[in-house]
Amino acid sequence: xxxxxxxxxxxxxxxxxxxxxxxxxxxxxxxxxxxxxxxxxxxxxxxxxxxxxxxxxxxxxxxxxxxxxxxxxxxxxxxxxxxxxxxxxxxxxxxxxxxxxxxxxxxxxxxxxx
Amino acid sequence: xxxxxxxxxxxxxxxxxxxxxxxxxxxxxxxxxxxxxxxxxxxxxxxxxxxxxxxxxxxxxxxxxxxxxxxxxxxxxxxxxxxxxxxxxxxxxxxxxxxxxxxxxxxxxxxxxxx
Numbered sequence: 001x002x003x004x005x006x007x008x009x010x011x012x013x014x015x016x017x018x019x020x021x022x023x024x025x026x027x028x029x030x031x032x033x034x035x036x037x038x039x040x041x042x043x044x045x046x047x048x049x050x051x052x053x054x055x056x057x058x059x060x061x062x063x064x065x066x067x068x069x070x071x072x073x074x075x076x077x078x079x080x081x082x083x084x085x086x087x088x089x090x091x092x093x094x095x096x097x098x099x100x101x102x103x104x105x106x107x108x109x110x111x112x113x114x
Numbered sequence: 115x116x117x118x119x120x121x122x123x124x125x126x127x128x129x130x131x132x133x134x135x136x137x138x139x140x141x142x143x144x145x146x147x148x149x150x151x152x153x154x155x156x157x158x159x160x161x162x163x164x165x166x167x168x169x170x171x172x173x174x175x176x177x178x179x180x181x182x183x184x185x186x187x188x189x190x191x192x193x194x195x196x197x198x199x200x201x202x203x204x205x206x207x208x209x210x211x212x213x214x215x216x217x218x219x220x221x222x223x224x225x226x227x228x229x
Binding site for chain 2: 004006009034041042043044045046049091093095102103105106107108110
């Protein structure tokens, strides 16, 4: 069964609103989680690495004030897209790192900004 | 630095025929290599991984891949395609020696299975 839960699976909202996406590790503690963005028919692009109890590490070109990441517990990381605009529409996927195992991925969130 | 090249953006096979999805990589250190599958509007599911043990790796759903260091390749194969195999496949590399957990994704190969 799924070991990483991502919620919501789909969200549609108006331009200018903020959207929060949750990523939970279901039966293990994940000190490190990752957030990816995937454009249509494209590969995954790493946005940031989320570390429990510390600031996220953002990849070059990713606006940290636009994409707020909080990893407040060992089983939950959140990505908030602030003041979202149509160009932020995308498929966002999280993953969690489990000791000794490859990254486990969530099912993704389809974000559509009108 | 790591990189992954998936040579085919789209592969089409008939049901019951073999599948070959090609992947070449470059890595400064001993790499870990993965194949993931993604069905529409879904996350990624791990098919198999290579982490410096046996060079022929068997995964789920009948897939396997062979690590060939001399060719820097990690091609994914399956003897007989099934309709449910239709999906997007990503070849991924991660460096082991540096301890980096970052994954570097190929651009993906869309597999179509014709009935």
